[in-house]
Amino acid sequence: MFSKLNPLKKTDKGSSTHTGFDPYEVLEVRHLTADSFSLRIERRDLVFKAGQCFNVGPMGAIVNREYSIYSGESEPYLEFLIKLVKDGAVSSKLHSLKKGDLVEVAGPYGLFTLNQKNISQNKYVFIATGTGIAPFHSYVKSNPGLNYQIIHGVREARDQHDKATYEPARYTACVSREKGEWFNGRVTEYLKDRALDKDAYYYICGNRKMISEVFDLLTSKQISGDRIITEVFF
Amino acid sequence: MKIAISYPPIINEFGQKAMVSQNRNVQYFKTPTYLLPVIHAQAATWLKQLGFEVLWDDGNAQLKTYDKWFSDLVKAKPDVVVLESTTPVMKFYWNTVGEIKKALPNTIVVMTGYHSMRKPLETLEKSATDVVLRSNHIDFSLSKLIPFIAKDKNWRDTCTVDGFVIRTNTGSFRDTGNFKQVEPLENSPIIDRDLVEWKRYAFENGNYLQTPGTYATSVIRDCMFGKCTFCRYNGPDLTFSMMPVEKSLDEYQMLIEKYGVKEIFDDSGVWYRGAEARQFAKGIIERGLHKKGCYFGFNTRFEYLDEDTIKLLAEANFRFVLIGLEAVDEETLRRLNKGYLPHHIEKTLATMVKYGLHPHLTIMVGYYWQTQEQLDLTVKTVKHLMFSGLARTLQVTICTPLDYTPYHMECIDNGVLLTQDYNDHDMSRIIVKTPLAHDQYYKAIREMYSVAFDPRFILRQMRYLLTFTKRDWQFLFTYGIRAVRRVRNHLFNLTERQSLDAPKPQASPAAQTPR
Numbered sequence: 001m002f003s004k005l006n007p008l009k010k011t012d013k014g015s016s017t018h019t020g021f022d023p024y025e026v027l028e029v030r031h032l033t034a035d036s037f038s039l040r041i042e043r044r045d046l047v048f049k050a051g052q053c054f055n056v057g058p059m060g061a062i063v064n065r066e067y068s069i070y071s072g073e074s075e076p077y078l079e080f081l082i083k084l085v086k087d088g089a090v091s092s093k094l095h096s097l098k099k100g101d102l103v104e105v106a107g108p109y110g111l112f113t114l115n116q117k118n119i120s121q122n123k124y125v126f127i128a129t130g131t132g133i134a135p136f137h138s139y140v141k142s143n144p145g146l147n148y149q150i151i152h153g154v155r156e157a158r159d160q161h162d163k164a165t166y167e168p169a170r171y172t173a174c175v176s177r178e179k180g181e182w183f184n185g186r187v188t189e190y191l192k193d194r195a196l197d198k199d200a201y202y203y204i205c206g207n208r209k210m211i212s213e214v215f216d217l218l219t220s221k222q223i224s225g226d227r228i229i230t231e232v233f234f
Numbered sequence: 235m236k237i238a239i240s241y242p243p244i245i246n247e248f249g250q251k252a253m254v255s256q257n258r259n260v261q262y263f264k265t266p267t268y269l270l271p272v273i274h275a276q277a278a279t280w281l282k283q284l285g286f287e288v289l290w291d292d293g294n295a296q297l298k299t300y301d302k303w304f305s306d307l308v309k310a311k312p313d314v315v316v317l318e319s320t321t322p323v324m325k326f327y328w329n330t331v332g333e334i335k336k337a338l339p340n341t342i343v344v345m346t347g348y349h350s351m352r353k354p355l356e357t358l359e360k361s362a363t364d365v366v367l368r369s370n371h372i373d374f375s376l377s378k379l380i381p382f383i384a385k386d387k388n389w390r391d392t393c394t395v396d397g398f399v400i401r402t403n404t405g406s407f408r409d410t411g412n413f414k415q416v417e418p419l420e421n422s423p424i425i426d427r428d429l430v431e432w433k434r435y436a437f438e439n440g441n442y443l444q445t446p447g448t449y450a451t452s453v454i455r456d457c458m459f460g461k462c463t464f465c466r467y468n469g470p471d472l473t474f475s476m477m478p479v480e481k482s483l484d485e486y487q488m489l490i491e492k493y494g495v496k497e498i499f500d501d502s503g504v505w506y507r508g509a510e511a512r513q514f515a516k517g518i519i520e521r522g523l524h525k526k527g528c529y530f531g532f533n534t535r536f537e538y539l540d541e542d543t544i545k546l547l548a549e550a551n552f553r554f555v556l557i558g559l560e561a562v563d564e565e566t567l568r569r570l571n572k573g574y575l576p577h578h579i580e581k582t583l584a585t586m587v588k589y590g591l592h593p594h595l596t597i598m599v600g601y602y603w604q605t606q607e608q609l610d611l612t613v614k615t616v617k618h619l620m621f622s623g624l625a626r627t628l629q630v631t632i633c634t635p636l637d638y639t640p641y642h643m644e645c646i647d648n649g650v651l652l653t654q655d656y657n658d659h660d661m662s663r664i665i666v667k668t669p670l671a672h673d674q675y676y677k678a679i680r681e682m683y684s685v686a687f688d689p690r691f692i693l694r695q696m697r698y699l700l701t702f703t704k705r706d707w708q709f710l711f712t713y714g715i716r717a718v719r720r721v722r723n724h725l726f727n728l729t730e731r732q733s734l735d736a737p738k739p740q741a742s743p744a745a746q747t748p749r
Contacts, residue, residue, distance in 0.1 A: 055537070055573040062582045063540040065508075066459065066573070089508060089540035109461040109571040111470040208475060211416040225396040225412030232416055232473045 023059055023102035027077055029095070032161050036131060037095055038070060040079045041103060048073065050138035051114065051231075054107035056080060058093040064104065065090040068112075068134040068205075068231075072141025078105075081134040081161060083233075112205070112231040114139055122147065123200040127187055127214055129153040132206030132233045137165060153187035153210065188213045196221045205231045235384050237376075238312035239278045240291040241271070243300050244326055251294060252323055252660075259636060260322050261661045268295040270435040270449045272425065272501060274318060274346070277373040279426040281380055288429060295434040308337045314380065316372075319347040319357075320466075321636035322660035328361035335362040342383065346372050348466040352638040354399040358407050364390075369397035369413030370456055370472065373422045412471060417455075419477035424451050424485045427493060436495075441554060441594070443529060443708050447497035451485055453477040453510075457503025459535060461571040464560070464598070464633055464641040467503045468571075474503075479510055483517040490526045497529045499554065505532030511543050515550040529553035529705065536574035541585050548589035553705055555586055559595045560633075562615045563608040566601060570641075579615070583624040590703060592626040595619065597682060598633040600675045602650040602666040609670070613678050621690045623698065626709065630679045634661045 028040040039056070048054075050073055057064030071079035085091045094103065112135055115122070126136040126148055133152050140146060150166055153174045160173050173182040174190045183190045187210065202218055204211045211230050218228055244252035250262035254269045271292075282288045289310055293303030307315070315334055319327040331343050344365045350357040354366035369375045378395045386392055390402045397413025425432075427448070436446035455475045456467035467474075482500075489495040506514055518524050530547075531554030539547075561567055562576050586593050597616060599609060619625045635642035635651065636659045645651045650667040658665050664672045685691050698706040 057537060061540065062537060062578050062585060064537045064573070066461075085509065087509070087512075089543070104575055106567075106573050106575060107571075109573070111468075208416050209418070211473075212414070212418050212475075215414045215416065219396060219411075219414075225410075225414065228412065229470070230415045230473050232475075 024078075024105045026097050026099055026101045026103060028099060029097055031095075033156075033158055035084045036082065036159065036161065037084060038079055038081050038161075039067075039094055039097070039103075040071075040077050041105070043076060043078045046078065046108070048108035049113045050142040051112040051135040052108040052110040053112075054078070054080070054105050056094065057090060057104045058097075059102045059104060061090070061093065063089045064106070066107075066110075068110075068233075069108065069138050070134045072138060075141065081131045081137070083131045110231075112203075112229065114143070115201070119143060120145060120147075123197060124148040125197070125200045125202045126150045127153075127191075127202065127204045127206075129187065129206030129210045130155075130159065130233070131161075132231075133161070135205055135231065136203070137162065140165060151187050151190060153206070157182065186210075188217055191217050196223055198223060198227075200227070202228045203230075204228065206233050208232045235314065235380065236287040236289060236310065236312045237278075237281050237314045237316065237380060238289040238291045238307060238310060239274050239316045240289075240303075240307060241294055241318065242303050242326075242330055243293040243298055244323055245300065253294070259631075259634065259661055260320050261631070265440075266438045267440060268292075268435045268438050269501070270425075270430060270432070271318060272449055272452050273370075273372045273455070274316070275425040275430045276422050276451060277316070277376045278429055279423045280373050280377045282426060282429055283423060284377065284381060286380060286384075290430045292430075292434070295431070304333065304337075307334070311338060312341055314342045314344060314383070316344045316346060316376065318372075319345060319350055321349045321656050322658075324349055324357070324656045328357065328363075331361040331363050344376070344379070348637040352469070354409075355407060358399060358401055364401050366399045367397060367413075368399060368409075368471075371397075371413065371417045371475075374417045375413065415471065415473050417475050419453075419455060419475045420481055422451075424481070424488075427489075432493070441499060441531065441556070442497045443553065443592075443705065444496035444527075446493075446495055447499065448489060448493070448495050450482065450489070450498050450500040451477070452502040453479075453482045453500055453506055454502035454504060458507065459504055459538075459573060461573060462558075462560075463570050463644065464635075464639055465503070466637045466639055468640055476506075476510070479506070479513045479517060483514065483521065483523075486518065486523060486530075487521055490523055490528050495528060497531065497554075499531040500533075502533060504535055504538065507534070507538045508543070511539065512546055515543070515546040515552070518550040524549065524551040531555065533557070536572075536582050537578055539582075544585050544591065545589050548591055553590075553592050554594060555591050556594045556596060557583075559612075559616070559619075560598045561601070561604075561608065562611045566604065566608055569601070569603065580619070580624060583619060587624055590701075590705070592705070592709065593624070595625045595628040597628060597630045599630065599678050600632040600634075600664040600666070600668065600672075602645060602648070602668055604675070605669055606674065609674065609678050613681055616682050617685060620685045621688070621694060623694045626695075628682060628685070630682045632661050632664050632675065632679070634659055634665060 024041045026041050030038040048069055053066045053068045055064040056067050067080040067082060070081040082091055084095050128136055136150055148170055150171045154160055155177045157175050157178050157180055174185055174187045175182045176186050204214050215228055246262050250264050252260045253263050253267050278288045278290055289312055317327055334343055342364045345357050345363045346367045350366050351368050354368055357363050357366050367375050375397050382393050383389045390400050396411045398410045400408045402408050432448055436448055439447060456472060458474050460467050460474055462468060486498055489498055530552045533556045560570055583593050635645040645666055653665050664675055695710050
């Protein structure tokens with residue numbers, strides 16, 4: 001009457017055999033700007049897909065938050081790019097961590113991943129604001145030879161975190177509050193006058209207002225909604 | 235143009251009505267619970283504001299029989315009928331669409347809902363439906379589609395608005411592309427309470443301690459987390475949208491001052507957290523709404539609210555906090571992508587109770603991998619939480635794969651689904667192969683519901699009277715009586731319809747499989 005339990009296909013969701021419920025040791029906290037930092041922790045045997053996220057919380061607290069993975073699938077650690085929220089219950093505590101401290105981690109999960117079919121033949125346009133670049137950083141680190149363009153909206157030039165990761169010709173900064181060798185303005189202003197490739201896939205990550213506006217802009221330029229994938233950052 | 239937003243009454247052979255329940259799934263109940271379909275209510279409001287004649291046609295809340303509902307609809311002769319479907323009532327809806335088109339051949343039928351949005355071609359092929367929405371943003375989609383139809387007779391061939399699959403004049407289907415996932419919720423109107431006859435939903439809802447109660451216009455669509463595999467607010471095509479705090483506060487003020495509402499619940503998949511939650515609570519206090527005798531409630535997740543925020547919410551007169559405790563074992567939490575750690579459950583609830591909130595647990599059993607040990611742990615933990623006063627009420631359901639959620643797809647891929655009949659997805663019985671006899675899960679559900687009759691639970695509630703807070707007295711003497719009625723209702727469902735061999739519910743009169 002009852003069948004045996006069918007085992008899950010572990011590779012389907014990028015989950016691992018590790019429960020993910022033990023504390024993880026902090027390897028490094030890089031203080032990038034006044035309101036952003038990266039948190040690097042040990043990885044152990046966790047398996048994930050670029051674009052997924054983990055819930056990360058300070059030890060013993062009753063709160064955690066979802067953070068997209070910033071590091072690559074093959075790197076020996078897990079890294080998150082985090083915006084420091086004023087009076088934030090989680091980010092402010094994570095910001096003050098030191099090497100050797102512990103954090104609680106659950107995951108990975110999420111479907112904001114690259115379509116694995118024809119990944120090497122596809123063209124991608126990644127549009128981000130602020131720390132919304134995290135999943136794209138992970139895509140690029142995980143997929144050498146990826147055919148991509150990044151359009152990164154930031155307030156100040158110093159918010160272009162780890163810019164050296166990207167080939168210069170593939171990275172465009174849209175800096176809204178500072179003039180320089182970059183595009184001066186918002187990503188929407190940058191995209192408005194550009195010809196867009198209808199065959200590319202457009203991934204958008206960042207604040208909801210930007211995502212909403214960019215979606216409208218892309219569809220007004222005849223980019224099909226089927227080629228637009230979005231993820232809101234808080 | 236006249237637009238009907240319609241909910242036909244669906245009644246099975248046990249005399250139970252199909253109603254929206256846990257995770258907004260459809261369940262059949264004898265005891266009524268009328269939940270306002272919030273997004274459709276926003277759509278109705280928006281269309282009215284655009285100048286269309288809108289017929290709010292909820293046959294369930296309007297206490298109509300199917301025949302009465304149908305004849306009233308035919309008399310009204312709407313140009314467009316909008317329906318909302320989900321897996322266990324798909325066949326009913328396909329048949330109903332046929333009936334509508336027979337009686338009103340020129341009426342355009344639009345199907346919305348999470349099942350059809352994931353399988354639009356299925357609904358177009360199995361019914362006479364004209365348009366299927368691929369979008370969860372019913373309000374935004376209809377506010378673009380209906381004006382387009384009104385101005386262009388050839389809309390079937392010319393409509394370029396994203397997010398629809400349309401039956402063309404030649405009978406083929408035209409897909410206008412994926413929908414816009416993130417909409418600015420500030421642009422969708424606050425629900426017109428008079429249009430949707432809000433009082434019909436203000437009393438028959440087990441979650442209200444005081445009436446009249448109402449559902450707020452949701453501040454989050456669909457879910458800020460959106461990763462739980464069993465939940466319809468999860469999929470590669472979904473993210474979430476958020477309404478500005480001030481707009482929601484304005485609505486709360488209006489509901490209290492104009493309509494005299496005594497309890498407001500926000501049924502967003504997960505309500506605000508962090509800065510927005512604190513800003514909202516502060517706004518309630520600054521406007522003096524916390525002293526108007528109205529309770530507030532919302533859905534949340536473990537590990538979403540810190541102690542400072544919980545304290546502030548309690549000060550703002552929040553009471554009811556609905557929180558998912560889908561399991562306690564690590565394997566199940568990991569498989570479900572729950573994103574919380576079991577050792578935080580008790581601490582989170584203790585913090586809520588400390589400040590006077592009433593946590594309500596929503597528990598699920600019957601996962602296709604669930605062992606006796608995992609099941610026992612759930613039951614043991616739930617009993618402990620209820621007996622120790624860390625949770626005030628609970629709700630237990632069978633985890634049912636539906637609406638092509640990741641869990642549903644997983645059940646299909648792993649070959650564990652026991653039925654191909656959509657009618658069986660109504661949460662009344664387990665429909666997956668499990669390592670235990672199904673009876674074991676039903677027994678666990680009965681055991682958890684029976685907590686309500688246990689002297690230890692009753693004694694704990696009486697001890698709460700010593701706090702001399704109004705809500706605790708109301709809880710025992712008002713809510714308690716209603717709760718017993720509802721628990722009996724849940725137990726009835728399990729004893730009558732727990733086997734797939736038992737008679738299948740026949741949603742009458744129009745629920746036969748369409749040909």
